[in-house]
Amino acid sequence: MEPWxxxxxxxxxxxxxxxxVMAGGGSLLTVPILxxxxxxxxxxxxxxxxxxxxxxxxxxxxxxxxxxxxxxxxLSLAACSIPGAVAGALVGAxxxxxxxxxxxxxxxxxxxxxxxLDRGNAGATVPSTTPPRKRLWWGHLLMVGVGFYGGFIQLGxxxxxxxxxxxxxxxxxxxxxxxxxxxxGCYTPVALLVFATQVQxxxxxxxVLAIGNSTGGWLAARVQIKQGENIVKKVLxxxxxxxxxxxLFFS
Numbered sequence: 001m002e003p004w005x006x007x008x009x010x011x012x013x014x015x016x017x018x019x020x021v022m023a024g025g026g027s028l029l030t031v032p033i034l035x036x037x038x039x040x041x042x043x044x045x046x047x048x049x050x051x052x053x054x055x056x057x058x059x060x061x062x063x064x065x066x067x068x069x070x071x072x073x074x075l076s077l078a079a080c081s082i083p084g085a086v087a088g089a090l091v092g093a094x095x096x097x098x099x100x101x102x103x104x105x106x107x108x109x110x111x112x113x114x115x116x117l118d119r120g121n122a123g124a125t126v127p128s129t130t131p132p133r134k135r136l137w138w139g140h141l142l143m144v145g146v147g148f149y150g151g152f153i154q155l156g157x158x159x160x161x162x163x164x165x166x167x168x169x170x171x172x173x174x175x176x177x178x179x180x181x182x183x184x185g186c187y188t189p190v191a192l193l194v195f196a197t198q199v200q201x202x203x204x205x206x207x208v209l210a211i212g213n214s215t216g217g218w219l220a221a222r223v224q225i226k227q228g229e230n231i232v233k234k235v236l237x238x239x240x241x242x243x244x245x246x247x248l249f250f251s
Contacts, residue, residue: 005037006208013212017055020213021181021220023236024158027052030209031155042093043202045153046195049188050206052154055213056185059177062221068178073130077179078186080140081147085187088151089194109244131169139169143183150184151191157184159240173232174224181217 012033016026027048034044063069131139142164150157158180165176195201224232 001037001205006205009033009205009208010212013051013209014216014219015212016051017058017213017216017218018220019216019235019239020052020055020158021059021177021217022224022232023239024162025156025239026213026216027155027157030213034205039202039205040199042195042199045092046192046199047202047206048154048209049192049195050201050203051209051213053185053188053192054210055217056181056188058214059181059217059221060185062218063178063181063225066221066225068174068225070175070179071182074179074182075186077140077143078183080143081150081183081187082190084144084147084149085151085191086194088148088153089191090151090198092152092154092191093195093198109240131171135169139164142168146183147187150187151194154191162236173229173236177221177224177232181221 009030012029016030018026019029020026030051031044031048034047035041039047130136146157146161146164149160161180161183162173162176165171165179166173171179
């Protein structure tokens with residue numbers, strides 16, 4: 001690849017990493033860029049996981065250093081997502097969905113409506129409180145589906161996982177993102193391994209993208225901890241609206 005292409009990937013990766021950690025949907029920027037550069041869909045889908053892994057590991061460390069962590073619960077939720085991620089990655093390495101754009105748009109619209117209607121309700125619980133047993137069961141069960149989607153396509157997985165953590169388990173948005181980056185960081189190596197055995201990975205491209213994603217993820221974690229939940233809501237709603245319009249009318 002030309003130097004300008006690598007620089008472009010790093011810059012797009014930084015924006016993607018910020019959006020991913022703050023809300024979700026950053027891969028809707030990086031994967032199309034990879035496709036535009038002539039990389040086949042399954043290869044782009046797999047290569048993008050290299051950046052996703054680096055981004056989420058960086059965000060986990062940043063949250064931890066700022067005093068935000070619950071590794072026991074994060075790990076149990078992540079463990080439930082891994083079997084789904086394996087199955088999803090096996091499908092994603094071979095399959096392109098005709099209705100992909102419309103499905104993503106519908107999911108994001110639903111997430112935005114749920115979170116808007118949820119103002120002051122489930123997300124208002126004390127973040128350090130362990131969710132009730134029934135909510136924990138539902139949260140762990142739904143993580144299997146989250147893992148499948150993340151393993152399959154990854155694009156917009158934040159919009160799938162955030163309602164589970166925010167609405168079902170009742171975490172505020174900062175703790176939602178804290179758990180989100182840990183869970184994604186756990187199942188991504190598994191999905192990455194599956195893709196590496198199924199398609200030709202572009203490791204240098206993934207590394208350049210990872211540098212950008214990690215920078216953006218680090219910045220997003222610091223900003224939301226400093227600014228509080230309101231900044232997460234603003235970024236989330238803005239990202240959802242932009243991608244809904246893009247996927248429905250300009251795809």
